[in-house]
Amino acid sequence: MANIEYLLLFLVGSAVISYFLTRLNSFIGSIFTIFATMFVFVSLAAYGFNMNLDTTVSLLPWFSFSQTYLGFFFVIIIAFIYLMVSFFHPYFLDKYPYKNSYNLLFLLSLAGIIGAFYTDHFLQLFFFFEMIIWTTMFLIPQGKSREAAVSYFGFSLTGSVALLIGIFVIYQNVGRFDIQAGLAGISGTTSVFVFVLFMIAALAKLGTFPLHIWLPLAHGNAPHPFSPVLSGALVKLGAFIGILALIKINPIGPVIGAIDLALGQYIIAFIGSLSIVFGTLMAIKEDDAKKLLAYSSMSHGGYILVAFSALNGFAFAGGLYHILAHALASAGAFMAIAAVARATGTTKMKELGGMIHKMPITYLAYLIAIISMAGIPPMGGFISKWLIFQAVIDRGMILIAVAVFFGSVGSFLYVFRPLAALFLGQEFREYKHVKEAPLLMLIPTFIIMGLNIYTGVIPKQIIDFINNIIGENTAFAPVVATTFTVTATYGTLNAGLIALIFGVGVAIAFIIFILMKKSRKVELMDTYTAANFVHDEHLLHYSVDFYAPLERMYEKQSHWMKKFYDALAHKVKEVGKLAKYLFMSNNIGVTLIWILVIIVLLIGVVAL
Amino acid sequence: MIVNILVGIGIALFGFALQTSIGGINRKIVGRLQKRHGPRWYQEFIDIFKLLSKRGISHGWIYDFGVIMALGGIIATAMFMPLTVDIVAFKQFDNFFIFVYLLAVGMLGMAMSASGSGNPWASIGVMRALTTMLAYEVPFLIVALTIINVSDSSSLTAIQAFQQTAGNNWFIIALPLGGLVGVLSLMGMLGKKPFETYIAPAEIASGPMVEYGGKQLGMLFILHEISVFIEVSLFVHLFLGGASNIFIFLIKYFTVYTVVNLISNVNGRFKIDQVVKFFYKWPLLLAIIQAFIAIYLGWVI
Amino acid sequence: MSAVLLIAIPLLAAFISILFKKYSIYLLFAVTIFNIANVFLATEGIIIIGGFSPPLGISLLVDTYSKIALLLVNALVLVIAALNVKAYPKYGTILLLVVAGLNGLVLTNDLFNFFVFLEISGIAAYLITASNKKPITTFRYLVIGAIGSSLFLLGLIILYSMFGTLNMVDMIKEIALNNNYQELVLPFTLMFIGLGVEAKLLPFNSWVKGILGHSNTFSGPMIASVYASAMGFVLGRFITNLFNFEGMLLTVVLVILVAGIVLSDIMAFASKKSREILLFSSVAQASMIALLFVNGIIIWAVYLIIANALSKTVMFMIINKAQKDVGSDEVKSLQGLFANNLVIGIIFTIATLSVMGLPLLVGFTIKLNFLTELADAGQIWTIAFILIASVVEGIYFVKLLLKLWYPEGNLIKVNYHLSFKLVFAIIALALLTFGVYQAPLDKLDNTVDTVMEVVNNG
């Protein structure tokens, strides 16, 4: 079944089947969902890498598909995240008010994603985008908050609408909806216009500044197994649109001489860096682990934008690599948090502590994920960030570099918070009964751990695939890579060697450790507390307002954007009320006035 | 490859020995300045070996695992460090970013272990350490960006070679503002006063270290010495033209460490938010100005 | 069978039904079923009444366009009446009048005759809204409606004095001969406003809030879908055939309509009552339909009317029934309505998503097609405004949906009769089917409205 059309129909069919199976028994339905997702992922992986998928259509004649390396890159990542997450379903579904529809919408949205990346027609792209939005929009409120779904939907819809207007502008100029021809066919002011519209769509979907409000709301309040999909997979749709705009449309505008970069790209890079800074600062401040990771997604969205704006091979490769690395890292982190939330029922850091003693594997999964997220070797995030750094330095984008470095160091701060507050520290007595996640949930955890390391140690295959994308979509030089190394402007990175040496270092440390006298095991409560006996472990757990001195410095400013959007919604409502007052009056006289005004206006205008 | 790894281990070991000795000597120097005798120069070796041989306590597996990971990460970082242009374990692969980020693995391990000890002082210390890091890293990285951009390589040996080429000055002279920022950042990295907020022995009971004793503390001491070695060497290679042979390296290393140590001894201690404000005010501004001047205007002395 | 029967039979039945009040509603069923059958059998073309040859006398025009309209109106009246047979059994006579009036509106080719049908259907509408038990709002509707039709009449008389004919086909020919658009502005404006009052176009429609805001399961769908669609069709015929807006008039009308869409959606956004949200969305849709006709996108406007009528029937009925049982139409007090009514919830969701124009549903197909045609016509700014309004629309509908799905506090109990569910399910299935399988929609084209052909070929 290597035909895209069949895959789509299969997903839609199994979505319907899963609805009834879940109705029967949520476990059976979820297992079915796992197999359906797995089937799709395996089909894609088996045929897609070499572009061997069948794109002919017979049953859905109004669709047309074509396969590209770029599309496949996204599709395989997202399908993978879907597959991984589906393993969590059996243990979460029963908690949701409309569990029957959960698997249905989940599979439908996957169908939307596959369609979106394989279509070669703009309107179909929009069709699939909208389908993804509304199916996922109904998944989010099954979690904690309805407003989150509204916010997600509002911003996504804004993005789609900008995209659609852009599509129609292209259509007006080119006369067709073909994606490749359309993007190639525009120029001059039109292309600037389309660029802006597409970038609005990209920013909204990627959840970057200034369209980021939905991100923490949606990620933080979505059902626990759905947050990894949102962060690891769905926001990447924005990156895809971003590539179309920044790389493919790439309007000709004024060029900033010092860094040899078009103004449009520089502005996007600047927005990206604002996004990095704000995301980092907000993440440092956040108390909810999932919202914290959501803000980290915002900041990583900024990295992706910076990478694609820098317009060279390394940067482009770094951006794509970062998409992969961040998808894996954030999926891993969110899944670990989901496992904790399943066991304890909360994601608030101030309510948690010492989970490491009950859930060591989940802890390890989180640790590896955040190492990658913070861009520390030997994980995938390091390679991608390294490539992005190279590009930033190469271009000499100093102001952007400030943000990039700030975000990179800041990420140490925020990823460490859940680690310390959730997993480390004192073990709370209310969680004594907690057990490690069940085996089925550990399977994806292990797989993602392995892949996080794999992407950080053996970049060869990935870089090779990215080189295909570079060749397909750009005129950039491909990135040179051997099994373990990547070469960029300012030298070669030997990822494998770093991992090896790290291993050697740890081995040496371990030898030192093991050779010395064995330590005496003491309780966690048995600490240096200046001889005071503290009876309550909560009092010894430092996790509330972890970075209080730092947070205080930007406490006031941190609500600006939220206030802005609240004010915007309020203003729209005010306009609505005004309009109601003006047009929907209970007084007939008002209507009469309007009728007269219109008559006089028309007659007057025409007479003139 | 085996040989390279052995060289690397040798460098790490050398770094440890070097810094421990120089650290001891500095304690002596500072003692003399304060009209004390000061300890013997090998006092730090004695402390470390004594600690390693003692029986300590453990607060659970993460407490031990974190220490191992921390020391392992630091040793690994040191193994990449070139001593001179020639003495380097892995030629071409001594990338600047490895030192910044591999060092972070060690820091992460230590932070993990400290938080895992369950002592709130330790967590506060970790918080302060990370916040300090956020403060000093960004100006430092901007200066590093300038250096990499100017010397056209991010390999430390290549940067050394660039400075040693005839006609090129050491970067501390070529980029004077950047050099100043480098010194300040180095003090932050080393946790010297006024940036020693995260240790603050009398205030938060030595912060991250509060729970440690025995071999764990011994290993953390080793870690500390090696990380100082890495940071000071990084400064020497980036700003002081590196070294063409081992003696020049030793001289430069000793000078840098001693000067920084002396400066720090006449300072008080910042509060943690003052640290952040300090670094984001002048050093960052200077670093950006330096980068503008060097990259866009091409004014490199 | 002659198309005249489509008007005559219901009118006759209306008189008869007064004699048999109890059975009037069944008479209505018989008549509408007969009408539906008749529509299929009726021959297309101009039907002359009383032997006067055109342009004298009254004639009817039957074409595909009016057939679609007739089918939709009669079927909807049948369905709505059938679903309300228990709750509102006494409205048989009035509904027969509605059928006669609306069928006449759609069919007639004579402008004064059109005015008469406008008034007949208008009076029937006032009577229907009397079931709201809010006489003040009905009174207002009556006054505004009377003013509107007076304006229409005024415009029509001015046209008559200019061209000396009331036959629409003949009038179009005369106008084409005269070829001076300037002097037509006044009558056209008056007629447009007159129709706009009935078709709920924005500045002329203050009655809507009172009427639909207090509607019930009977008056809500009657006004919001049956009348709205009939008026939509009629407006379409006038705009595309007679008015043919040009120059400044076109610009002003476009601005009014676009502002109508945007402002209505914003008003809905600012509303907290479920019925208000629905009614403002209806207002926006009405402006949208008119906008499409103004741009000559007939076929997708027709589909939009149909889809909108079906969706709004479902939505108004569900909400109004809930309002009746709960006693309030505040969204807040209806929270969790669907928690116990899964099927109804799914149907309502499908209808709403279709109105919002989300994929897999017919609303999306229609939206994309008419936007494409607008793009072909170079109306990129119109597209932009429509889409921006659609963001606002999306947000308030999603808010409404989520509130209705997720209970807060205690569950509310609303029971929907099986017949409701059945009919709604069929409508929802239709929306879904045509959303996925759009090939049949492509079959009709813009020539569905054949008035111009009649004009050209005699």
Next chain:
Amino acid sequence: MIQYAAILLFVLGLYGIFISTNTIKMLVSLNILEIGLNIFIISIGFNYQGIAPILSSVSDTGLIYVDPLPQALVLTAIVIGVGTTALGLAFAKSIYQKYQSFDLNDMEESL
């Protein structure tokens, strides 16, 4: 000339609806408006020299008829107007029964 009078009546009617809050007065104004409109319609077909448009055995060459169509229209329009007025009065009565007042302002709150 008569057309101006008709328009004046029409506008007067509109003005009446505009200012009055009393249901009965509104209906009266509506009727004035309609009368104005009807006179306007009649005036369209009116002709000073014209005679009644009745077919007779006398040869009609040279005779000018008044346009009969507007007269027919007006008849219909009057009937419709009466119907509307009757309905409006019925509603006014039911408003009165409900709120004991004809003045819309009195029941503004009860809406």
